[in-house]
Amino acid sequence: MAVPSGASAAVLLPSEPISNDHISVKGPNLEKSLSLFDFLQSYTRIGFQATSFGRAIDIVDRMRKWRLSDEPLAEDEDEKYRSPEIRSETKCNIFLGYTSNLISSGLREVILFLVKHKHVAAVVTTAGGIEEDFIKCLGNTYLADFNLDGADLRRRGMNRIGNLIIPNDNYCKFEDWLTPILDAMLAEQKETGEVWTPRRFIHRLGKEINNEESVYYWAYKNDIPVFCPALTDGSIGDMIYFHSFKNPGLVLDIVQDIRELNEKSRKSRKAGMIVLGGGVCKHQIANAMLIRNGADYSVFINTGQEFDGSDSGARPDEAVSWGKIRAGAEAVKVFADATLVFPMLVAATFAKDYQTS
Numbered sequence: 248m249a250v251p252s253g254a255s256a257a258v259l260l261p262s263e264p265i266s267n268d269h270i271s272v273k274g275p276n277l278e279k280s281l282s283l284f285d286f287l288q289s290y291t292r293i294g295f296q297a298t299s300f301g302r303a304i305d306i307v308d309r310m311r312k313w314r315l316s317d318e319p320l321a322e323d324e325d326e327k328y329r330s331p332e333i334r335s336e337t338k339c340n341i342f343l344g345y346t347s348n349l350i351s352s353g354l355r356e357v358i359l360f361l362v363k364h365k366h367v368a369a370v371v372t373t374a375g376g377i378e379e380d381f382i383k384c385l386g387n388t389y390l391a392d393f394n395l396d397g398a399d400l401r402r403r404g405m406n407r408i409g410n411l412i413i414p415n416d417n418y419c420k421f422e423d424w425l426t427p428i429l430d431a432m433l434a435e436q437k438e439t440g441e442v443w444t445p446r447r448f449i450h451r452l453g454k455e456i457n458n459e460e461s462v463y464y465w466a467y468k469n470d471i472p473v474f475c476p477a478l479t480d481g482s483i484g485d486m487i488y489f490h491s492f493k494n495p496g497l498v499l500d501i502v503q504d505i506r507e508l509n510e511k512s513r514k515s516r517k518a519g520m521i522v523l524g525g526g527v528c529k530h531q532i533a534n535a536m537l538i539r540n541g542a543d544y545s546v547f548i549n550t551g552q553e554f555d556g557s558d559s560g561a562r563p564d565e566a567v568s569w570g571k572i573r574a575g576a577e578a579v580k581v582f583a584d585a586t587l588v589f590p591m592l593v594a595a596t597f598a599k600d601y602q603t604s
């Protein structure tokens with residue numbers, strides 16, 4: 248009996264020819280000895296989020312290697328940027344953002360590496376992302392379990408962040424450390440008449456902690472600005488609240504900070520975003536990019552979804568519509584837990600130059 252012709256035509260529809268430029272799907276050959284770098288590069292051809300991760304490696308490499316000298320000298324170029332030396336030293340400004348929980352996690356050490364070696368031009372995070380770094384200098388955060396009982400932990404004075412635990416004593420130590428600094432800052436403010444900003448506050452704390460294990464110690468040493476528009480939404484806010492009764496008058500001005508962040512973006516010859524997680528840290532950087540008509544490179548790593556219309560979940564293309572990423576710019580979103588992906592991304596890019604065999 249003959250195969251029905253309509254059915255065979257439907258199933259065996261011929262394909263259009265595929266050009267030789269197209270890359271076929273292929274996983275790593277684990278029988279061969281692979282360097283860490285070759286292994287991470289092999290993700291590009293695996294497909295799904297592994298391929299987005301491979302694209303993130305490529306985009307981060309482009310942003311970290313870009314120099315103004317790569318571009319032809321424009322006729323109307325600013326006098327400051329005409330010298331070949333200055334052109335070869337002018338880099339892409341990388342704006343790094345991350346949610347608070349990532350400083351609670353071991354990503355803190357990966358972020359520290361980037362700040363210590365001056366790979367980023369500015370940082371944006373939320374309050375927990377500031378205080379947890381200092382608190383870790385005063386006491387440990389421990390590995391635990393997502394399933395620990397909340398009421399039991401509360402009785403025992405333990406605080407849970409996912410599968411991590413922080414003893415409440417750490418926050419008491421933080422208050423003992425922070426309160427005299429707040430007193431000194433208030434005295435200086437009264438003496439000079441100059442109010443503080445969240446960025447200058449974090450810079451001061453980085454100086455005071457004087458500990459090489461702190462991200463913000465290195466930000467202080469390297470004069471990398473750290474912005475935290477909602478600095479009061481965490482333990483720091485509790486301490487500022489208590490302090491406002493004991494010794495009132497401290498002022499933190501967010502206007503000066505938004506001006507500094509936006510000006511940094513506006514004056515960047517090239518600008519890239521690397522943002523881990525969503526919320527304030529993602530949007531504050533993207534919004535600063537609007538001032539320069541969009542970022543040139545963008546890597547987002549987050550678990551947010553877009554069906555609810557959240558900015559946290561929005562893909563880079565939504566930011567293109569707002570002018571926060573330039574049309575045609577290199578951009579990718581990796582849908583993943585940043586704790587899995589970011590150490591690999593940094594190992595495959597910035598850290599490559601530091602690895603000894």
Ligand SMILES: NC(=O)c1ccc[n+]([C@@H]2O[C@H](COP(=O)([O-])OP(=O)(O)OC[C@H]3O[C@@H](n4cnc5c(N)ncnc54)[C@H](O)[C@@H]3O)[C@@H](O)[C@H]2O)c1
Nearest residue numbers: 346347348373374375480481524525526549550551584585
């Ligand atoms: N350690 C803490 O988490 C902590 C401590 C004190 C205060 N807070 C405060 O809680 C508020 C909310 O925190 P937030 O804005 O930093 O972020 P968040 O925890 O609300 O996360 C925002 C979004 O980022 C994404 N995200 C979070 N973790 C991720 C991960 N590991 N990988 C990939 N994507 C991830 C998710 O889409 C999430 O909805 C802030 O004001 C912060 O200061 C947090």
